Amino acid sequence: QVQLVQSGAEVKKPGASVKVSCKASGYTFTSYGISWVRQAPGQGLEWMGWISAYNGNTNYAQKLQGRVTMTTDTSTSTAYMELRSLRSDDTAVYYCARAPVYAYFDYWGQGTLVTVSS
Amino acid sequence: EIVLTQSPDFQSVTPKEKVTITCRASQSIGSSLHWYQQKPDQSPKLLIKYASQSISGVPSRFSGSGSGTDFTLTINSLEAEDAATYYCHQSSSLPWTFGQGTKVEIK
Numbered sequence: 001q002v003q004l005v006q007s008g009a010e011v012k013k014p015g016a017s018v019k020v021s022c023k024a025s026g027y028t029f030t031s032y033g034i035s036w037v038r039q040a041p042g043q044g045l046e047w048m049g050w051i052s053a054y055n056g057n058t059n060y061a062q063k064l065q066g067r068v069t070m071t072t073d074t075s076t077s078t079a080y081m082e083l084r085s086l087r088s089d090d091t092a093v094y095y096c097a098r099a100p101v102y103a104y105f106d107y108w109g110q111g112t113l114v115t116v117s118s
Numbered sequence: 119e120i121v122l123t124q125s126p127d128f129q130s131v132t133p134k135e136k137v138t139i140t141c142r143a144s145q146s147i148g149s150s151l152h153w154y155q156q157k158p159d160q161s162p163k164l165l166i167k168y169a170s171q172s173i174s175g176v177p178s179r180f181s182g183s184g185s186g187t188d189f190t191l192t193i194n195s196l197e198a199e200d201a202a203t204y205y206c207h208q209s210s211s212l213p214w215t216f217g218q219g220t221k222v223e224i225k
Contacts, residue, residue, distance in 0.1 A: 035214075037162075044205065044216060044217075044218050044219045045154075045156075045162065045205055045207075045216040045219075046216070047207075047213060047214045047215065047216065050214075059212055059213075061213045062213065095161055095162070097162075102150075102209050103150075103152075103167070103209050104152040104164055104167040104168075104207070104209065105152075105154075105162070105164060105207070106164050106167075106173075107164075108161040108162055108163070109161065110161060111161055
């Protein structure tokens, strides 16, 4: 069965960086992309970007350009999302989701809470 | 950026009642509209893809319709377990966007 297992909760200070991992299993990793979606406390869903696990091509939300980097390691079927220069409004649950190109998100990770606080 | 506007924001419904949630896009997106259900403290779950295509394992009381700019998610005969927030999402053009969500409460 398809599973996406994310790394654990993080607490970071403003200005720091965080790197969240998402380990995939149960399917051919390189046949799909991975999208990252975040959800601030009590708020809705915000798409952050997408990466092709086949060739590493990326698309990022413009508001995060320059602060976010998405990568994959095909040897371990793991996707990573790094967010730099963290601010308090980056506090959110970060989800990875399996994503066919330009389509829906059919499987989601369990979410990783990132708290940014001084 | 394509803006998705859902209505209503909140709905309180009795069991077995029919629920209709609408999602309006700021420009035509064809059928590239998907619906998700998110229960408290859980990850979102895909309910409907491409406006009306069903997903394996999702109860048949969930259905979707629409194309272009106007879309509908229908829950026939609501059950207590359907208490959740529902989101629409467009994949027609980047950046992909979500509606603001519709919270469904069981009376």
